[in-house]
Amino acid sequence: MTPPIIPTDLIAPAFNPATFGQRGAVHEIFRRLRREYPLAVAEVPGFDPHWIVTRHADLREVTRQDKIFHSSDRSKTLASQLAEQLMREYTGGAPHIFKTLVHMDEPEHTQYRQVTQAQFMPQALDALDDRVRETARRHVDRMATLGDTCDFATDVAFLYPLEVIHDVIGIPREDHAQMLRLTQWLFTYADPDLCRPGANITDPAEIIKTWDIVYREFKDYYEGVIRDRRACPRHDVASLIANGTVNGCPMDERAMISYYVIASTAGHDTTSATTAMSMWVLAENPPLLEKLKANPALILGFVEESIRWATPVQQFVRSAAEDYTLRGQQIRKGDLLYLSYVSANRDEEVFEDPYEFRPERSPNRHIGFGFGGHVCLGQHLARREMRAFWEELIPRLQSVEMADEGRMAESEFVCGPKSVPIRFRMN
Amino acid sequence: MRQPGQRRWQCNTCSEIYDEARGLPEYGIAAGTRFEDLPDDWECPMCGTPKSDFSLLDE
Numbered sequence: 001m002t003p004p005i006i007p008t009d010l011i012a013p014a015f016n017p018a019t020f021g022q023r024g025a026v027h028e029i030f031r032r033l034r035r036e037y038p039l040a041v042a043e044v045p046g047f048d049p050h051w052i053v054t055r056h057a058d059l060r061e062v063t064r065q066d067k068i069f070h071s072s073d074r075s076k077t078l079a080s081q082l083a084e085q086l087m088r089e090y091t092g093g094a095p096h097i098f099k100t101l102v103h104m105d106e107p108e109h110t111q112y113r114q115v116t117q118a119q120f121m122p123q124a125l126d127a128l129d130d131r132v133r134e135t136a137r138r139h140v141d142r143m144a145t146l147g148d149t150c151d152f153a154t155d156v157a158f159l160y161p162l163e164v165i166h167d168v169i170g171i172p173r174e175d176h177a178q179m180l181r182l183t184q185w186l187f188t189y190a191d192p193d194l195c196r197p198g199a200n201i202t203d204p205a206e207i208i209k210t211w212d213i214v215y216r217e218f219k220d221y222y223e224g225v226i227r228d229r230r231a232c233p234r235h236d237v238a239s240l241i242a243n244g245t246v247n248g249c250p251m252d253e254r255a256m257i258s259y260y261v262i263a264s265t266a267g268h269d270t271t272s273a274t275t276a277m278s279m280w281v282l283a284e285n286p287p288l289l290e291k292l293k294a295n296p297a298l299i300l301g302f303v304e305e306s307i308r309w310a311t312p313v314q315q316f317v318r319s320a321a322e323d324y325t326l327r328g329q330q331i332r333k334g335d336l337l338y339l340s341y342v343s344a345n346r347d348e349e350v351f352e353d354p355y356e357f358r359p360e361r362s363p364n365r366h367i368g369f370g371f372g373g374h375v376c377l378g379q380h381l382a383r384r385e386m387r388a389f390w391e392e393l394i395p396r397l398q399s400v401e402m403a404d405e406g407r408m409a410e411s412e413f414v415c416g417p418k419s420v421p422i423r424f425r426m427n
Numbered sequence: 428m429r430q431p432g433q434r435r436w437q438c439n440t441c442s443e444i445y446d447e448a449r450g451l452p453e454y455g456i457a458a459g460t461r462f463e464d465l466p467d468d469w470e471c472p473m474c475g476t477p478k479s480d481f482s483l484l485d486e
Contacts (some may be wrong), residue, residue: 060475063475064474064475120442121437121442122442122444123484284481330444362453363453363454363472369472369473371474371475372440372474372475373440373474374475375440375441375473375474379441379473380442
């Protein structure tokens with residue numbers, strides 16, 4: 001049976017980072033795909049064909065079967081044929097510049113995950129709660145000194161999760177700005193405001209050039225950290241990674257550097273994006289602020305709904321290791337599947353009125369942290385730090401409104417607001 | 428409030444905790460439901476890990 005093909009003019013914009021700068025445009029594409037092409041093939045020039053997986057149930061079915069849908073054989077994120085060819089040239093054959101948990105299959109994935117997993121379990125995070133709360137309070141205090149307007153994204157949301165995760169890793173605060181800069185180069189390589197200075201974002205090879213530069217800059221930085229923590233281990237994640245072993249052996253170099261990279265990037269950028277989006281929603285919805293002030297217990301639901309609403313990780317790509325039937329379609333061994341998390345989290349079959357922001361959703365079945373064996377290792381920390389922040393801010397926030405247009409970053413992978421200008425009053 | 432004999436179980440994949448005292452009322456599982464009484468095909472609501480891949484967290 002011939003697979004259904006999505007019209008190129010419908011799907012091609014979803015392969016372009018600039019489209020994600022217009023949130024409505026992206027949602028409109030995937031709303032139509034869920035209705036007309038819930039599981040169909042995109043044949044976009046310059047890219048290998050990809051099955052576009054749009055439905056929540058299908059994403060769960062795929063991501064819970066890591067043995068069938070691999071993460072390591074092909075690029076884990078959307079990559080053009082040229083980009084994947086360059087990655088193999090830069091790495092000596094691997095389809096990824098980075099070798100993080102995200103890019104591994106079993107049993108390697110679990111072996112590497114176990115190096116730090118205990119540190120991110122709820123029982124370990126209990127010991128960090130006071131420190132996270134103090135950090136949240138300090139950032140809220142600082143926001144109160146900014147006057148009656150600020151860009152909440154750059155002045156607050158980019159900075160608070162950055163500090164939380166790097167305190168956990170064990171990176172001094174004077175280096176946090178460098179970590180933020182490299183994160184933005186990595187995830188928003190194509191955004192004219194956030195990309196690496198000097199990057200030619202019209203060059204199809206730019207993404208790989210930038211990722212290779214980011215890898216080498218992180219490597220230069222973390223090699224010193226590794227030496228320090230091997231000589232003098234501390235109670236931090238940097239020490240766990242530096243001294244971590246897999247099957248009794250040290251990690252290979254690219255995997256070790258990449259472990260630091262994912263902690264130093266995905267460990268805050270996704271939470272920053274969600275926090276910035278939360279404020280954007282609040283600023284456009286005055287009754288919501290009143291509702292949260294009147295019922296602080298709803299802040300937990302506010303955080304969950306913000307994760308669904310923001311879905312900062314837009315997509316991952318898997319490759320089929322064997323033939324498989326999904327939603328009645330025949331997936332062939334070697335086929336690529338583009339998993340649209342942003343689509344799954346607006347799926348009408350799962351979420352009533354998915355385009356309404358409802359902190360009361362219960363259960364909130366979003367898969368913003370993923371699903372299956374690759375579910376986000378830092379999800380419990382992310383929830384706790386967002387909860388702490390909003391529990392500190394909401395009682396003090398008397399009013400908030402948008403002072404200008406918010407703007408989304410232009411990124412087809414990790415994406416969130418890059419500017420949330422607000423006018424506000426705090427006590 | 429946890430009653431004597433009620434326990435907590437933890438997902439080996441995502442570390443989500445099933446607390447018998449609380450149940451999962453949002454998923455239709457009443458407070459006080461013992462882990463053993465969950466259906467055999469029950470799975471972690473956060474990541475889909477099967478019931479058999481949970482570990483006893485505490486007595």
